[in-house]
Amino acid sequence: MSTLIKMEGLSKKYGSKQALEDVSFTVERGSIVAVLGHNGAGKTTLINSIMDIVDYEGRIEYGFDRKELYRKVGYQMQSSSYEKEAKVYEVCKLYRKILKSDVDLDSLLEEFDFASCRNMYVKNLSGGQRQKLSILLTLIGEPELIIFDELSTGLDSMTRRQIWDYIKRLNEEKGVTIILTSHFLDEVEYLADRVVILDKGRISRIGDVSTLIREEFEAAKKIEFRTDDREAFGQCFGSELSNNGGLLCIRYKEDAEEEIYRQVKRLGGYDIAIKNYTFEDAFLKMLGYKLVKNGEISHG
Numbered sequence: 654m655s656t657l658i659k660m661e662g663l664s665k666k667y668g669s670k671q672a673l674e675d676v677s678f679t680v681e682r683g684s685i686v687a688v689l690g691h692n693g694a695g696k697t698t699l700i701n702s703i704m705d706i707v708d709y710e711g712r713i714e715y716g717f718d719r720k721e722l723y724r725k726v727g728y729q730m731q732s733s734s735y736e737k738e739a740k741v742y743e744v745c746k747l748y749r750k751i752l753k754s755d756v757d758l759d760s761l762l763e764e765f766d767f768a769s770c771r772n773m774y775v776k777n778l779s780g781g782q783r784q785k786l787s788i789l790l791t792l793i794g795e796p797e798l799i800i801f802d803e804l805s806t807g808l809d810s811m812t813r814r815q816i817w818d819y820i821k822r823l824n825e826e827k828g829v830t831i832i833l834t835s836h837f838l839d840e841v842e843y844l845a846d847r848v849v850i851l852d853k854g855r856i857s858r859i860g861d862v863s864t865l866i867r868e869e870f871e872a873a874k875k876i877e878f879r880t881d882d883r884e885a886f887g888q889c890f891g892s893e894l895s896n897n898g899g900l901l902c903i904r905y906k907e908d909a910e911e912e913i914y915r916q917v918k919r920l921g922g923y924d925i926a927i928k929n930y931t932f933e934d935a936f937l938k939m940l941g942y943k944l945v946k947n948g949e950i951s952h953g
């Protein structure tokens with residue numbers, strides 16, 4: 654892989670507000686990078702810096718001619734900003750003109766499974782179709798990199814899934830590099846190779862999803878079950894045993910699975926389920942959140 658974007662010591666202040674501070678990382682060609690963080694962590698400011706929309710301190714190097722930034726990088730705009738009285742095909746043609754692209758629109762619409770909407774007015778598209786249109790428009794300049802700012806906000810679960818699969822295909826089949834910001838951790842876990850977590854404008858963690866989960870949970874799996882004899886389990890597992898709602902839970906490392914399972918059965922555990930920790934579990938833990946009783950979350 655070669656480097657497509659390299660950020661070094663990126664800082665940005667709005668007045669006295671430090672929105673980004675000394676952010677450095679690279680985006681490799683062909684990768685999918687997710688930028689995460691609380692509201693106000695600096696995600697949009699980071700994207701706007703890459704797009705050269707705001708001024709900043711530090712350096713951004715691009716693996717292509719900087720003059721071609723707006724052709725090489727597709728930035729997904731909020732779908733609500735399109736002209737509602739125009740038809741899909743007209744909007745596409747306008748984009749092709751602005752981007753001085755010679756892409757074959759008919760093939761693109763076909764390939765994107767959107768040809769049936771070509772003569773529809775934008776105002777008549779459903780939320781999911783509008784989102785698809787906004788992704789389609791990022792493809793007209795035949796970009797090397799596409800940036801999605803909050804990819805699937807407002808979409809139903811079926812449409813989210815379709816859009817995720819399309820993005821995966823774009824990445825795998827066409828080698829398009831993706832940067833996305835998201836508040837949905839299932840989305841990040843499904844799509845991203847690498848995750849950058851921003852906290853008050855600084856990078857707090859960076860790495861691939863499975864490594865971040867592993868680092869957070871030395872024991873990456875858990876077994877949950879019910880029992881009528883909690884005491885027996887308490888004697889056997891001591892502090893490794895925890896309560897999760899009405900269930901008992903033991904964390905363990907992968908290679909201990911057979912032994913743990915045998916013991917739980919022997920001591921009379923039932924309704925047994927073996928689970929992996931999710932990226933959401935790891936993310937909340939990284940940010941110092943704890944799940945307490947009844948699934949409530951406490952910070953500290």
Ligand SMILES: Nc1ncnc2c1ncn2[C@@H]1O[C@H](COP(=O)(O)OP(=O)(O)OP(=O)(O)O)[C@@H](O)[C@H]1O
Nearest residue numbers: 667670671672690691692693694695696697698699
């Ligand atoms: N134009 C601006 N003028 C002043 N302050 C700004 C401006 N844009 C952003 N900020 C501030 O900079 C910080 C980072 O904002 P930014 O929008 O980059 O965060 P974000 O992580 O994208 O947040 P969200 O998840 O809510 O979209 C916030 O404290 C925000 O209030």
